[in-house]
Amino acid sequence: EAGVTQFPSHSVIEKGQTVTLRCDPISGHDNLYWYRRVMGKEIKFLLHFVKESKQDESGMPNNRFLAERTGGTYSTLKVQPAELEDSGVYFCASSQQWAGGPYEQYFGPGTRLTVT
Amino acid sequence: AQSVTQLGSHVSVSEGALVLLRCNYSSSVPPYLFWYVQYPNQGLQLLLKYTSAATLVKGINGFEAEFKKSETSFHLTKPSAHMSDAAEYFCAVSDRGSSGDKLTFGTGTRLAVRP
Numbered sequence: 001e002a003g004v005t006q007f008p009s010h011s012v013i014e015k016g017q018t019v020t021l022r023c024d025p026i027s028g029h030d031n032l033y034w035y036r037r038v039m040g041k042e043i044k045f046l047l048h049f050v051k052e053s054k055q056d057e058s059g060m061p062n063n064r065f066l067a068e069r070t071g072g073t074y075s076t077l078k079v080q081p082a083e084l085e086d087s088g089v090y091f092c093a094s095s096q097q098w099a100g101g102p103y104e105q106y107f108g109p110g111t112r113l114t115v116t
Numbered sequence: 117a118q119s120v121t122q123l124g125s126h127v128s129v130s131e132g133a134l135v136l137l138r139c140n141y142s143s144s145v146p147p148y149l150f151w152y153v154q155y156p157n158q159g160l161q162l163l164l165k166y167t168s169a170a171t172l173v174k175g176i177n178g179f180e181a182e183f184k185k186s187e188t189s190f191h192l193t194k195p196s197a198h199m200s201d202a203a204e205y206f207c208a209v210s211d212r213g214s215s216g217d218k219l220t221f222g223t224g225t226r227l228a229v230r231p
Contacts, residue, residue, distance in 0.1 A: 003159070004159065031217075033218065033219075035219075035221075040223075041223060042120075042221045042222060042223045042224070043160075043206065043208075043219075043221040043224075044221070045218045045219065045220070048218055056218060059218075091159065091160065093160075095217065103217070104162050104165070105162075105217065105219065106159075106162075107152075107159035107160035107161070108159045109157065109158055109159045110159060
């Protein structure tokens, strides 16, 4: 069984540019989460999808971040325009549908984003 | 609001020595608690989880953790460190709310194992 995959593994962009991160969850996992770790700090929750619906987006920093999960399969996280403080490692995780859980969240390797 | 505190951003032990990584949590409701490990260039891997059953939880690779409600702690231990245990370890607490199991993480502890 394939694990959670993320693309790209690294991205270096200039301030003001746009970047799109992609996450492919484990097949059949309805829950998809995005997290971010800024250097030296804790991993922080960004948002949670159940299938194609945004269940909780309370962790999204601002409206420069847009997440989508069309068809309830893969998800994209777009940052537009990117700022220096957006640099960090973006993790995606997926789990089976919550039903009093917790089901284990399986994490991808992350995308390291550097904004210069 | 939930929070997790991991004491010690870096811990160094000798091979064969006891590993103790500390985690204290704050939660307004009975929590779910987790330890994850991240090896270089890999994603986070679940070591073990506490879900209100036994307070002593055994995980993979010989690790275990004990939930102590009175101390609001969930420290991770391993009796004898191996070189392959060198990695970064994260303690996390889960929100049991209807929004699902989003995780709140500590800042992580990097474990070094000396030969």
